[in-house]
Amino acid sequence: MELKDIEKLAKLARIEMTTEEMRGLQKDMKSILDYVDQIQSIDINNLPVLEYSNSNVFREDTNPHQSGIYTDNILKEAPDTEDNYIKVQKIL
């Protein structure tokens, strides 16, 4: 993995990084990926794989809670608010 790949990943992950940190990560990720790559040596074509037995769990969309009863508590935790809104920088 090259340094520019690390840089791209850091952007995707939304984490600011210095070049030095990226170099450190390059080394760490290589050693971790070398280790996990051992699964590539297992041929799973001859092994039976069961289909997903999981299924989605839904609930009925009924009995809503009274509107606004949680708003104050939740807004209190946001770093930046105005009136009943969370404030964000403009994106356009």
Add this chain to the structure above:
Amino acid sequence: MNLNEMTIEKAHQHLIKGDFSARELTEAYLKNIKEKNEDFNIYLEVFDDVLKQADQADKLIKEGKSSLMTGIPMAIKDNILMKGKKVSASSKILKGYKATYDAGVIKRLKESGAIFLGRTNMDEFAMGSSTENSAYSRTKNPIDPNRVPGGSSGGSAVAVAMNGALCALGSETGGSIRQPASFCGIVGLKTTYGAVSRSGLIAMASSLDQIGPLTKTVADAEIVFNIIRKKDILDSTSVDYQEKKYGELNKMRIGVPRDFLKGEGINKEVLDNFKKSLQKLELAGHKIIDLELPLLKYSLAIYYILMPAEASSNLARFDGLRYGSKKTGENLFNSYLKTRRSGFGKEVRRRIMLGTYVLSHGYYDAYYNKANKLKKIINNDLIKSFKEVDVIITPTSPFPAFKAGEKIEDPMVMYYSDFFTVPANITGIPAISIPSGKTKDNLPLGVQFMAPHFREDLLFKISKEFLLIYE
């Protein structure tokens, strides 16, 4: 009041007989915390309403409305939400955040009248095996302060081991309850996936995370487990627990995955201790059966693909907008970059990057999909094995408690701590770590038993017997 000998059952008997009050019991633990917390860094916060909670419990006891957990002082890992209380997952990114609701397990424990002493230190976002990754400095091992207590539930384990709580809650994703339990010489239970609600647990890897107890005795782990296991409408992966009973099963068939024990880097004292444990079980009339599970040794590689993948997606929510700390840049994108740069510690950033990589276009099939398929194959292999044996035994950790700083610089060396514990997480089966003696240097060792899904009863039964024959 002798806290060393205290168990939930004993404390309950004393409380209802009036030998001491919940307030007195709680004060005894608070005194210990006060003496030890500064040196060992066990609790991030001791709650200011602890005695009020104790008085409430005393009221219930007086009114004859108490249950086993009423008035029992507990420690709670700092990734489990309690309404109105701070919770940070030992991360700077959640600095100042107060939970807006109770976790499912906290609701259950509140109903039972348990007392929450405070929130315990952990590896940031439960990522680590030594509690060195906390943004609020490391927790120390109770036997040797130069060593780590294990992790990520290190604070909870030390709280119980040093009589800073009668019992504690921790969480597991790859061994974070069992490994610190073994490093501190106590009992730790990883519960069956789905048995305990994850609602209100700060998520690391949702398909692996489970809450469970850390306790001094197996009976205590059983009591806490019976309280917290329940289907919760707020966690769609939780299920109704189908309680099974071991009934007449007195002698068990105990499986040993021999191939799995041949890995490099397993400490000799750990292996010798394990062999001794097998001999004792055999002497007590249990049958030791060798198992062929050739894929089990790949569990750690599978885990270090699935866990970062899920973590990178779960931790995307920490963007500085809705909660916690925020750093503002010249535009929204830069604010994200700065907030996450300053809020997340090194290990968390590493795992987010790793997860982003294995999920990225072109690598998804080779890593995430293949790991998921292998996980299912290993699950099938284990289910098949459980037709031949009742439980499977391995050491809990490849080595006893290590020195602080010894493994922190090399992530793969640290990750190896999870070698024996991760199979239970990727397959969802329950597993328990119990003390199995000590090394020459007096460091605790542990063995773990694994059982089929929802067969915690087998774990409790064999563990209680194991501890009896060990003494």
